Amino acid sequence: MKVLVAGAAGKIGKRLVRRLIERGHDVRGMARKDEQLEELEGMGAEPFRLDLEEDSDEKVAEAARGCDAIVFTAGAGPGSGAARKETMDYGGVVKLIEAADKENVRRYVLVSSMGYADPGGRGEMEQYLLAKLKADVAVQTSDLEYTVIRPGRLTDDDEAGNIDAAPQLGRYGETPREAVAAAIVEVLELENTKRRAIEILSGEKPIRDALAEI
Secondary structure, three states, X not given: OEEEEEOOOOHHHHHHHHHHHHOOOEEEEEEOOHHHHHHHHHHOOEEEEOOOOOOOHHHHHHHHOOOOXXXXXXXXXXXXXXXXXXXXXXXXXXXXXXXXXXXXXXXXXXXXXXXXXXXXXXXXXXXXXXXXXXXXXXXXXXXXXXXXXXXXXXXXXXXXXXXXXXXXXXOOOEEXXXXXXXXXXXXXXXXXXXXXXXXXXXXXXXXXXXXXXX
């Protein structure tokens, strides 16, 4: 499978690129900066320079061309302000939905957040969660074979560990970024995860087993 990774130079993105390549997939990694593109190439990915906020729709479509799946792990990041959360965390998702439709890329995986459904009163997180809410709605009302992955509070643990996974887990907790990356690789290969939104937290089951049982 050839996978386009948006946010390939990010904390989840680099972990995902490594895992996809280890699994034998081809990866096209999107990034904006020379050093990021060089790092992705060194990892074995095909680097693709793209600014989702500034580049044309045709350039975004070019990034998706020839791919079998798109994974959106990008984000404006902490301290970026409400405007960039709108243009990246929501607008970037929509641009890639449109590119997927144009280039006939059917599979789309979006990394979201467990807090998306209750953004009010969350301080500086509120605008981020509002953007995630709109992005979730956009992908789930599309015709794509989507999977929305909703982790809890992200950590930088070295190991992915085991997880619990369900449409709604009924609790909150932590999710290692390694577990998010590993879960993305699995959902790309599991038919039962298509057109599903899945919450994942550190838990009791091996990642593939937890996802296959949903």
